Amino acid sequence: xxxxxxxxxxxxxxxxxxxxxxxxxxxxxxxxxxxxxxxxxxxxxxxxxxxxxxxxxxxxxxxxxxxxxxxxxxxxxxxxxxxxxxxxxxxxxxxxxx
Amino acid sequence: xxxxxxxxxxxxxxxxxxxxxxxxxxxxxxxxxxxxxxxxxxxxxxxxxxxxxxxxxxxxxxxxxxxxxxxxxxxxxxxxxxxxxxxxxxxxxxxxxxxxxxxxxxxxxxxxxxxxxxxxxxxxxxxxxxxxxxxxxxxxxxxxxxxxxxxxxxxxxxxxxxxxxxxxxxxxxxxxxxxxxxxxxxxxxxxxxxxxxxxxxxxxxxxxxxxxxxxxxxxxxxxxxxxxxxxxxxxxxxxxxxxxxxxxxxxxxxxxxxxxxxxxxxxxxxxxxxxxxxxxxxxxxxxxxxxxxxxxxxxxxxxxxxxxxxxxxxxxxxxxxxxxxxxxxxxxxxxxxxxxxxxxxxxxxxxxxxxxxxxxxxxxxxxxxxxxxxxxxxxxxxxxxxxxxxxxxxxxxxxxxxxxxxxxxxxxxxxxxxxxxxxxxxxxxxxxxxxxxxxxxxxxxxxxxxxxxxxxxxxxxxxxxxxxxxxxxxxxxxxxxxxxxxxxxxxxxxxxxxxxxxxxxxxxxxxxxxxxxxxxxxxxxxxxxxxxxxxxxxxxxxxxxxxxxxxxxxxxxx
Numbered sequence: 001x002x003x004x005x006x007x008x009x010x011x012x013x014x015x016x017x018x019x020x021x022x023x024x025x026x027x028x029x030x031x032x033x034x035x036x037x038x039x040x041x042x043x044x045x046x047x048x049x050x051x052x053x054x055x056x057x058x059x060x061x062x063x064x065x066x067x068x069x070x071x072x073x074x075x076x077x078x079x080x081x082x083x084x085x086x087x088x089x090x091x092x093x094x095x096x097x098x
Numbered sequence: 099x100x101x102x103x104x105x106x107x108x109x110x111x112x113x114x115x116x117x118x119x120x121x122x123x124x125x126x127x128x129x130x131x132x133x134x135x136x137x138x139x140x141x142x143x144x145x146x147x148x149x150x151x152x153x154x155x156x157x158x159x160x161x162x163x164x165x166x167x168x169x170x171x172x173x174x175x176x177x178x179x180x181x182x183x184x185x186x187x188x189x190x191x192x193x194x195x196x197x198x199x200x201x202x203x204x205x206x207x208x209x210x211x212x213x214x215x216x217x218x219x220x221x222x223x224x225x226x227x228x229x230x231x232x233x234x235x236x237x238x239x240x241x242x243x244x245x246x247x248x249x250x251x252x253x254x255x256x257x258x259x260x261x262x263x264x265x266x267x268x269x270x271x272x273x274x275x276x277x278x279x280x281x282x283x284x285x286x287x288x289x290x291x292x293x294x295x296x297x298x299x300x301x302x303x304x305x306x307x308x309x310x311x312x313x314x315x316x317x318x319x320x321x322x323x324x325x326x327x328x329x330x331x332x333x334x335x336x337x338x339x340x341x342x343x344x345x346x347x348x349x350x351x352x353x354x355x356x357x358x359x360x361x362x363x364x365x366x367x368x369x370x371x372x373x374x375x376x377x378x379x380x381x382x383x384x385x386x387x388x389x390x391x392x393x394x395x396x397x398x399x400x401x402x403x404x405x406x407x408x409x410x411x412x413x414x415x416x417x418x419x420x421x422x423x424x425x426x427x428x429x430x431x432x433x434x435x436x437x438x439x440x441x442x443x444x445x446x447x448x449x450x451x452x453x454x455x456x457x458x459x460x461x462x463x464x465x466x467x468x469x470x471x472x473x474x475x476x477x478x479x480x481x482x483x484x485x486x487x488x489x490x491x492x493x494x495x496x497x498x499x500x501x502x503x504x505x506x507x508x509x510x511x512x513x514x515x516x517x518x519x520x521x522x523x524x525x526x527x528x529x530x531x532x533x534x535x536x537x538x539x540x541x542x543x544x545x546x547x548x549x550x551x552x553x554x555x556x557x558x559x560x561x562x563x564x565x566x567x568x569x570x571x572x573x574x575x576x577x578x579x580x581x582x583x584x585x586x587x588x589x590x591x592x593x594x595x596x597x598x599x600x601x602x603x604x605x606x607x608x609x610x611x612x613x614x615x616x617x618x619x620x621x622x623x624x625x626x627x628x629x630x631x632x633x634x635x636x637x638x639x640x641x642x643x644x645x646x647x648x649x650x651x652x653x654x655x656x
Contacts, residue, residue, distance in 0.1 A: 017215055017219070017227070061404060064400035068398070070223075070244060
């Protein structure tokens with residue numbers, strides 16, 4: 001993981017189109033998302049999404065654009081969640097040979 | 099109460115005050131049309147769904163209220179995409195309801211199936227696929243709330259055919275969707291804004307579509323007059339101040355009068371109201387208003403700092419913010435600055451050669467304006483004719499000028515004029531178009547004839563894609579390619595073929611008289627105006643250059 005990364009934590013409505021909206025926003029605005037984790041919350045009406053993004057001066061604009069999405073309920077920086085991405089990265093590494 | 103999904107949609111649209119819908123039926127929307135037939139809503143049958151979408155644009159832009167268009171699944175939906183994208187870029191409250199294949203067939207490459215939801219994600223403010231008739235009870239009012247709240251924008255509702263026919267029981271119909279209350283500006287920020295404004299020595303107000311969306315033209319005028327501040331407009335802000343108002347500088351940017359861009363070079367406070375610092379208005383953004391601090395008021399928080407970092411940015415409905423600001427503004431006639439501005443305008447006025455000749459670009463715009471009168475609504479297509487109209491037409495009020503700004507879609511003008519005429523049947527509508535643009539939605543001449551609307555199409559015909567030819571001349575060493583229409587259709591004959599009266603200023607020794615007759619007779623008509631084929635729009639800021647680097651006719655003449 002590079003030093004200049006941070007995590008945004010979103011609460012979003014849980015329905016089939018939401019990931020399209022999030023990923024589409026990043027693609028068309030030219031924002032680079034390095035990693036995504038998405039899990040449903042209890043009751044299933046909402047999901048939590050963690051986005052691993054570059055921590056640079058475009059962040060404010062990214063957050064502003066995310067807040068405009070109707071399916072996004074909350075957006076907060078959550079830099080501590082980087083260790084969650086580290087754990088997932090360890091999990092998906094191919095097993096060492098021998 | 100019980101209703102099918104289709105019936106529910108109609109009743110909810112009726113409750114939203116929708117009186118007219120433009121569209122084209124198809125297999126996947128037949129249940130919708132069956133319910134529409136029984137509804138009080140009037141349907142206007144377009145001849146291409148893109149036409150239907152732009153008819154809705156005309157209705158929405160002329161009235162400021164949401165407008166609805168219908169398309170079927172597959173090609174019906176894809177044909178709507180351009181109009182939806184146009185609404186996204188110009189912030190228009192457009193609602194498109196599309197038929198979709200039955201739920202069980204989604205994802206099977208069924209007949210006339212496309213992923214309408216997926217296709218419209220990037221070009222809508224929000225979109226829905228209704229997965230049951232019951233969901234429509236929430237979706238339709240919510241769609242109207244979203245389309246009209248804050249910064250307006252398009253919403254798509256995709257409705258599978260079996261959802262249209264599914265029956266749902268409910269206790270009562272929901273309340274119609276209404277706009278959310280806008281964010282209120284912080285009084286401390288309003289005080290800071292007043293301080294910036296009062297302290298400025300050479301301020302300029304730059305107004306855009308947001309002022310019109312907010313209904314803020316009157317308060318803007320009072321502010322400008324109280325504080326003695328000149329006002330410039332983006333393309334979509336034209337009409338906020340009457341053209342003849344002494345404080346009005348005209349349009350800013352790529353085809354501004356030279357003096358307007360020079361005034362902005364010298365200003366020390368740029369007050370941006372309901373604008374988004376679009377590149378056509380700013381030129382090279384890093385060099386826009388180089389000596390100025392920036393005060394930016396907009397209802398969309400993501401616009402503050404997107405292009406230019408403001409000294410002070412306020413998120414608010416701009417009309418409400420101006421009402422809060424006005425009492426804190428110190429009356430000031432700013433004599434020195436106004437005098438400097440007048441000097442610049444006297445030295446570098448907008449040059450309008452041929453303004454007396456109805457067969458020259460500026461002439462046809464000016465003569466049409468005089469004959470059509472100040473109550474006429476004016477639509478345009480895209481290109482040289484659009485810029486000549488923006489420069490030379492004496493706009494007098496908001497929602498008079500309907501043009502495709504952000505997307506710049508050729509083919510907008512005729513259907514938008516149809517929509518404006520449908521929404522405001524007591525007003526005359528004039529559509530300035532070009533021979534390239536008119537062909538793009540020429541099929542809507544049939545819709546125009548059928549609806550018998552008072553729309554006058556003024557066709558500036560130069561047998562070219564004029565602005566492309568101009569750019570090839572100025573920036574590609576005159577290497578013209580694919581910008582000349584070698585086949586030159588007889589547009590008067592085409593119009594008559596569609597059942598529309600046509601006049602041709604090229605076929606008469608009395609063009610003034612023919613134009614006067616054409617604009618004076620009620621009903622639809624087309625006026626073909628052959629114009630000089632190599633005329634250029636001046637001044638012009640080259641794409642990517644700062645606004646102070648304007649090319650004009652004199653300096654370019656060889």
